[in-house]
Amino acid sequence: MTCLPSSPSGKRLGLVIDLDTCVGCHACAVACKEWNAGGHSAPLTDTDPYGADPTGVWFNRIHSFEAGDGPAGRTVHFPKSCLHCDEPACVTVCPTGASYKRAEDGIVLVNPDTCIGCKLCSWACPYGAREYDEDEGVMKKCTLCVDRIENQNIPEIDRVPACVSTCPSHARHYGDLGDPASAVSQLVAARGGFDLMPELGYRPVNKYLPPRPREAPAPAPVARVEEGGLPGFLGWVDRVLSR
């Protein structure tokens, strides 16, 4: 079994995902696949890509579902990837040390050279965030674009996970959730960001922002109109225009 870092740095890199503006467009999922296919965990194999049962490795998947009935009902688009938990059972369950959590920033990774493909981690993860590469026999997962976020070969502004960089509705944010002063921590505080299934105790780093309240104040009623039909209306027009 694998140990967690004995002295974590306090830095907790992760994502904040805004359910108020996510329209479920899958941009993040495909940008993730595109970047990571040639990155740390390359490739993100697709089996039977042009066949009857195309399936592949995706680090980020969008789940769309409905919740509530009637006027309270809503359609929810819910992107889900590894939450880089503070208490990652996927790591502690790993028999070889292949799954590990980095002391310096809290990112949870898999070392493909030591992964034996036993899948214990995917059973342990309550969020279903692990992706098994059938072709390679290795478990893969979101790396938080570890090969991008500090990459000196790309402009500083682009040193964020690919999903954040590409999101057209600005529903994804990246930063240090261990730092209460960081922009993402402030955003979580301002918008009431929440943990996914906190009762399980895995203490995910990633946070979700709930939809903003939708019930705006009731509009003022249309002004009462003096009677008078069309002549009255046209009279009002003349009065207004002759001011």
Place this chain on the structure above:
Amino acid sequence: METLDPSPAVSDEVKCTTCYMCACRCGIRVHLKDGQVRYIEGNRDHPVNRGVLCAKGSAGIMQHLSPARLRKPLKRVGPRGSGQFEEIEWDEALAIAGGWLAEVRANDPRKLAFFTGRDQSQALTGWWAQAYGTPNYAAHGGFCSVNMAAAGLYTLGGSFWEFGEADFARAKLFLMFGVAEDHDSNPIKIGLSTLKENGGHFISVNPVRTGYSAVANEWVPVRPGTDGAFVLALVHEMLRGRHIDLDFLAAYTNAPWLLVDAPGEADHGLFARDAAGKPLVADATGTLHPWDAPGVAPSLTASVALADGRRAKPVFVLLAETYLDEKYSADAAATVTGIPAERIRAIAARIARVAFEETITVETPWTDWRGVRHERFTGRPVSFHAMRGISAHANGFQTCRALHLLQMLVGAIDGPGTWRYKSPYPRPTPPPIRPGGKLGETGPNTPLPRPPLGFPMGPDDLLIDEAGRALRLDKAYSWDAPVAAHGLMHLVIRNAWAGDPYPVELLFMYMANMAWNSAMNSAGTIRMLTDTHPDGSYKIPRIIYADAYASETVSYADLVLPDTTYLERYDAISLLDRPIGNAEGPGDAMRHPVVKPDRDVRPFQDVLLDLGARLGLPGLVKEDGSPKFPGGYADYITNHERAPGVGPLAGWRGADGSKAGKGEPNQGQLARYISNGGFWKMHLPEDALFMKFANKAYLDHAVAMGFMAKPEPIVLQLYVEPLQRFRLAAMGHGQKQPPDHLRARIIACLDPLPVWYLPFEGTAVPDAAFPLNAVTQRPAAMYHSWGSQNAWLRQIHGENRLYVNRGTGLALGIADDDWVHVTSHHGRITVQVRLMEGVEANTVWTWNAIGKRAGAWALDPRAPEAMRGFLLNHLISEHLPEADGGGGHLNADPVTGQAAWYDLRVRLEKATIAPDATEPAFATLPSPPGVAAPKGPLRFGAAFGRSPENREKRR
């Protein structure tokens, strides 16, 4: 633990070009490593997407690498549809195509039907058709957006989607009609995010609660095809509550223009004009003036006597008489739309409150066309946007007009926070181009005197013969579709097959999947493409098709010209077509080959220029007969001039690249574009940013740039006079007369004030037999794309279900996953159901164009797209059922001819036996020569990243 390099090399080179995975025209940065495409990301500097990129854009790699790519020109050697082809060399392919085209042109150029699909080179293809001499040209707008484009251009000189956009950064209220996750993609997502960040209120009017509607503050589930009734009820409430901007109406619209009020006479309902032809207005004393006379303060209410003694009244009086009527009340609309009356009134109240109590200003002085200085721009921050859900109905033109009427009434046009024109719009209402191809304008080896597509002002501009019959194959600009500004592509194959109004010799199509998801009546279309005369000859004698991929339509061509992918070609996203400008200024863009094709394929535009030169078309050859653009499309983009100094690209013109808009060709122009990221963008002066239709600074700029001929104001048209000219003809006035079976419809539907009527299919079939509306939408991850052969996108949407309201399903005894027969007046399909809450109770829907024909697109014949995907197209007919009264009425908008594919009415019956696959099923298409999907897993990226083989190498 492992030791990681935090800075692995990303790419050897980044090339900036323009995406073509849908119609948005986003800027992309293509990372190349070892000469291969490694990664595509959005270009931060690009005005359209500002760095973001959608699912399709990122999946462009898989489109570029698709095994469905055609590899070499193909000549049919078996029966049509058999898929039996042999590969031929380009010399032979071009000789065949050139020979066929020359033969037709020497005989009767109309016998060429040249139609393109989601083509972004219409400035070239339309010009080529004009030079060839055929009026039978159009692109896919006839089944996409022509109702929006035509309604907008005749009303505002701009339009929703292509020629205008919401001012998301300033709007406080945003109403979106009939837009699911599309048109457009990234700009709307960016905009919605901005609007919500600013605390704006977003109302989505849509029968389905997915995509954008899912994040709306208010979802308004409207019955399909009734949006116009809802909008006109809002108009009624605005008038009743006196929430209208009278100053705006008087100054900028034709509200004060006088209409001849002489029922029964030939000019009833036309503008009263002075001797010079200028529309007249009256002042408060009843004195008549030309509308643009200096200093005139026009009355909106004064009905007057004209010089000849007849009466005339302002447009505004007719408007008030019309929409104050209780017929347009919220209560009346509630029964039609399914939206409760109190909700309609609440939405009206919200519009009124934001427009008139939450006004915003931009503190920039500006001067109007009369020379009057204004200290600031004042905005009524209500923005609107609408697209396909309005457009694809037979009342779409008028519904879109109703939306523009509402915008004008509250003064929310091109001000801060409103819908704003994308530069180079506005243009005159409508643009001053009349369709070419009238009687006597076509003939052997003769170009058309004008472009094939334009904007008629009345019956005299129609393309009809002495008997009133259509001169165009698709019947555009005939009495069936007088304002068919984008043509009627959906009728081309049917009419060519039927010889109605005449047979053609050659059908030449590009990038339009007419044998499948781009046709109404797909199964019938397939039959027509293969149907023969008794002597065995094909009813459509010759078919040339150009496509990059092994689409369904390839199998029905006699000659296939393989195109490149979008990463292997030049393109111009031109101001002459549909550029990338926005409200802040004009812009255009280009594509250039970032990688070389590994197949024997050529960009279609190169091929078209080559064929044009072989034919000796004017403008395509030099005086000595040699090709004018031997360097292909890049040469044309650089050196073609449509008018002196005006070419496909507006940036870096002039010999040294110092001019914008107008200037002589610059041989270094494309290089300048490439070094600037593939686009050119100009920011308008601050005093030209708003009120462009009447803004002197803007109008002067537009003339200087070559967008407009004269710096004249564009008067917003509440009342569209050309429509009344068609109606007067239908009432019996004038020489050009419609056929009797169309008279009543023209009078009812071509009302010069916006009107709502039930979609025709709904009135033609009994409610009891077909109680449900059936519509489609494109998913965000596949909108406007050719996605289903894409290894990644097909994992997101590889099959589709019929989505049914849960309550409706339960009432019919239909449960989740049940199979149902879906029956329309035209056909039946059998598909699988998914129940959901977020769909209007009388509506069923599905994702569009997911279903593929078995064997097409290099997919396994048992692919989910073929087994569990389906099209609604099989249920849709080109014509209305005869119950309508007969006469072969088109299933189309009676103004524009827009295909009314959202008018579909169906019934559902539970299938007692679940089939193995969706029905109807079609014979499997064989793949063309050289096209086959590789077996085994796809390990894209293994060559670039930390894959097992690369880790092994490092050891």
